[in-house]
Amino acid sequence: MVGQVTYRVRPGSALGALAAAAMFACTGEIKPAPNGPLDCSVPRGAAVSGRRITGPEYRSAVRAVFEGKVAPSDTYPESRGVGATGFSTEPLLTDVGASTVDDLMLAAEDLGVAVANALPQLLPCANATAAESCAQTFLDKYGRRAYRRQLTGEERTALLSTYRAVRTAGGDFIDAMAALTTHLAQTPQFIYRLEGAAPRSRALTDDELASRLAMVLWGSIPDDALLDAAAQGELKTAAGLSAQLDRMLAAPAADPTLARFLREWLQTERLNASDKDRALYPQLDAALASSINESFDRLAASQVRDGTLAGLLTSTRLPADAKLAALLGAAPVTSWTQVEAPGRPGVAGHPAVLAAQAHAQKGSFILRGRLVMSALLCQSMGAPPANAMTVFAGLPLPADPTGREVSESINQNSACASCHRRLNPPGLAFERYDAIGQLQPTDRSGRTLDVAGQLLVHGQSYDFDGPSTLMNVVAGQDDARVCFARQLFRFTFSRLEGEGDSCTLTALEQAVAQNDGSLRAALTTLLTSGSFTQRVDP
């Protein structure tokens, strides 16, 4: 199903440039949070749709089920396109189509063969003539992980029916286990995130809650400790749930998910050396690209665990290794260290983000401005009109224009200016950073670029003299807090917020405000709230 997929704009691509360079149908400022007549004193679950797990979740789950002894298949069908939220877990992105089930079958067969080959390491009782009890042992351990709970009698019988059919047909134990695994790997219990019907809001079962927690925090299945805690009813108590949250957040398994939250929120795909003009940026080799990526992922994980919203937006400290420190102009380091990078405020100043919001040859003030206005402040920006490039091509420009000259020319067109007068200034604040996020004292023509401007929000104008003061202004906006709450909601529930979510969003915004902007407090507030621990059908 194509669903809500939208135009996938590769960061830094010319398409991205088009999307941003064109006139946006600006519809105004941030939309007010929906204020329905809900009684927020009554806990109510958020509506959550079932979905097939994504490719990264599948790979992580396979590794977790089989303790890394079996490689996941690369045939598993990935998500398609980008949805309304920008997060890759939207249900429509993994709906099945004509070839999906074929691919699921082929991926399951890959897994069946891999398990068959790894049986000596997975199952000590396994050999060609092993008895069915050995298959039962397999289900006790690996089946429980795959299903994220103990199998019901019917589920166990269903899987063993496949095993028995192969044995009856003359297959040996290895063949039967390959078939059983192939069956298991295609079941809805494994490849879908499903929860029982809830026409009215109801508490999640312990197993459902454990599964939700694992998918949100780890992008994977629960580990044995979480399954045990669920089985023992520990998640029912605030202390038990809090203990598991602390453990899960501290675990390395959370790192990729926390990084994904920021990457997808900030539209920052992983940087490849081939993304940029090799002649202009010979220093961007695979190693430097890897350093930039790792730095961003480390920053994301540490900020969500221990940081604040203000720090996320304004801190000039970031993780760097030797190669990245050189790019940043920081003091030399020999291993991963937090370095001071003046002039690089928060995530918006990170090279990974600056490079993502750039073209192959140069930075893009439009893409960067759009990031600030749309992703960080949730200001409504429409799509560029069909004739955007035609209009752009006709704008009067001097030879070798600076970004500011381009911006001024765009804003001379009244239709363009309706959006670009707000969009361009915050982007121009980062104009001294090139396409790989390196600070350049002058542009290629030797000009020192003016990076001062005014941020226009809700009709108010805020002066800034460069990236740091800009991001201080951004961090001081109520919209930044509201926007973060929305992004966290979308990430957690894999959908846009709706009328029924006003209580959840208000509580989230308050959690950010009342805990000095602690991101961890916001996350744990959400994951322990009735919105998360209960469910209602969409």
Place this chain on the structure above:
Amino acid sequence: MSVRIGRRLFLEGTGGLLAMPLLESLWSRPAHAAVAPRRFLLMTHRHGRLVGTGRMKNGVRQDIWAPSNTSGPLTETMSPFLAPLAPIRQEVVTIDAVDNLVRHLATGVKANDGHLFPTFTYLTARNRTADGKLGGPSIDYVVGERLRGSAARPASIVLCGNTGNSVLIQGFGGANGTAPNVLDSGGNAAMAISKLFAGVQPTMMTTPTVRSRLQERRGLVLDGVEKDYQAIRSQLGTADRARIDQHLTFLADTKARLGSGPPAIPGDCRPMNGTEIPAVARQYSYSSAHDDAAIPVLIDAVVRALVCDITRSMVLTFPSDVPTFDFLYPGGSPFLSDVWHTQIHMSGDSTVRQANNVKPTGIWYAQVFTSLVQKLAAVTDVDGNRLLDNTLVLWVSDLGYGPNHYCHDIPVVMAGLKSAFPKGQGRHVVAPNRASLGDLYAQVLRMFGGTDTTFGATGTLASVAGVRTQTCDNGIAWCADHGYPGFITPDTPLHLGPLDL
């Protein structure tokens, strides 16, 4: 400008299969002619004519695609874009004045997007649904449904010629607009080919393995899986149940096709596997070297898949956002990694340097089309005729004039299925009263024996959409700038009648 065609593609396309294994030599002519199935092969690429706007400038129409401004026999010179079709021009009909009218129904999020809505409509001839899905099946699926003959055969398979998972793929849809059968594999051509021939590979095995025995038991496993889905659905809410029901529908299709062991395949079938893809193309990221090495093999795979009767509707699409095709520029590419799209937009004036930079890519697409036609012509089908004579080959694009996102004057080329062209081939046809993509696809269905007079949405623009229609009160130039030529108004009918084929 001289154009360097990839070595293998050149040898295959113009040399009559000089370099690759000769397909004809692989398949013997049957002693007794049988009835051959009809096939459909669709080729699509991005950005339409790539260069020009269709407008007049200094007395010259800004266009490099049209062989002529009027209907008539195709001449050897063809056009700059279509020059490589010269050797097969007697097998070809080029069609002009075809419009994607439905694009102008676009509503909802990103309705103004210059690429998204053309993509979502150019193969379905329907507007998107309110919740953002395709409005219906794409033409390849509809044709394939009618031709497939057996549930054991996919209605249509979409093979990505270059890096997949891009916007153009989103135009293809199965029943009710559901996701199509796309083989993109993230740009890994070897995996795409392995998947394409997955159903027939077991017959190549000589020594049984765990995998081959597992494949023979697919039906057994899928029976169990199907029961699991049926069992769980009753525990779910309405929306989740619908999601599982959709899975069950496609699971039944997979079981019917692949569940009963290796399918019966024509004796002339020679399955391919991923090892025939050069090592440079077995990677997941886009590169020009990847495409140069992989595409000739993919063209071969398309033809062999039709011979093997894996499907009777096959698509070869070039969906990538970044087809810089460095291999076309031996002196060094004038493009930088991701500026291809911008280059297209700078090519509205067909005389400028940017336009000249873009032209080789159009010529290259024409070369690929020529190669496909020549390969189909080189194969003898089970009825003793050429495979080309039983196959309709259609080439369309998502846009007309790509530089301006125009959705009028979609470039259309047809070849093969000679019996379906009562006025013969080797012609350029300018639809006298213009035609819509709905007209074109209805004609395709009639060429396969259908009685269809429409395809996709019907009525007028206003009667169907009731929204986002323009009266062009601001003048023709304004309308053209916005993709609304003067002839596209709320009263424009979505079907204008048969094409003169």
